Amino acid sequence: MAEDCLFCKIIAGEIPSNKVYSDDQVYAFRDINPAAPTHILIIPRKHLTDVSAASGEDQALLGHLLLKANEVARAEGLADAGYRYVINTGKDGGQTVFHLHLHILGGRHLDWPPG
Ligand code: AMP
Ligand code: ZN
Numbered sequence: 581m582a583e584d585c586l587f588c589k590i591i592a593g594e595i596p597s598n599k600v601y602s603d604d605q606v607y608a609f610r611d612i613n614p615a616a617p618t619h620i621l622i623i624p625r626k627h628l629t630d631v632s633a634a635s636g637e638d639q640a641l642l643g644h645l646l647l648k649a650n651e652v653a654r655a656e657g658l659a660d661a662g663y664r665y666v667i668n669t670g671k672d673g674g675q676t677v678f679h680l681h682l683h684i685l686g687g688r689h690l691d692w693p694p695g
Contacts, residue, residue, distance in 0.1 A: 582627040587679035591625055601652050605644050608652050608684075617687025618656050618663070622649050628680040630669045649682055658686035 581588040589595040590609065597609040600620050608622040624641055628634055634642055646665075653663050663686030668675040 582679070585627055585679050586677055587621075587623050587681065588627050591623070600656075601648060603648070605641055606648050608648070611683070615683075616685040616690065618658060618685065620652060620656070620684040621681045622652060622684060623679060623681045629678045630675060630680055631667050632669060633680070645682060649684055653684055653686065656684075656686065658684075661686065664690050 581592060586595065590597045591607050599607070599609050601608040601622070604625070606622055606624055608620055611619040611621050622645060624638075624645055626638070626641065628638065631642075649665060653659060663684060666683040666685065667673075667680070668683075
């Protein structure tokens with residue numbers, strides 16, 4: 581757990597969240613400011629500042645994160661219509677919380693390219 585990390589505090593239960601899925605490696609919860617009818621964040625329990633902080637030892641963890649995101653998307657009823665995964669990274673990427681998180685967005689048509 582990293583000091584002063586919002587998402588580490590959510591994992592630890594120190595800050596409340598609306599849990600969607602949890603296991604020994606990842607935690608998924610609803611975004612507090614949804615950008616789509618379904619907006620879920622899935623995060624590794626391990627504190628990684630962003631996706632670029634991952635290394636070879638995180639290969640299985642990142643694979644697990646993506647496969648569990650697929651399960652969450654399916655369980656949320658997004659599989660047929662489609663959905664989008666987003667990993668904002670760094671300042672230009674629009675990252676505001678520096679604990680790696682995958683956004684799962686769906687429930688409406690999503691424009692492309694992003695602003
Ligand atoms: P990003 O801009 O990619 O770093 O995304 C951070 C996301 O975290 C934003 O979509 C926020 O709405 C979301 N967020 C911030 N605080 C909370 C919280 N306490 N519970 C749930 N989601 C949060
Ligand atoms: Zn953290």
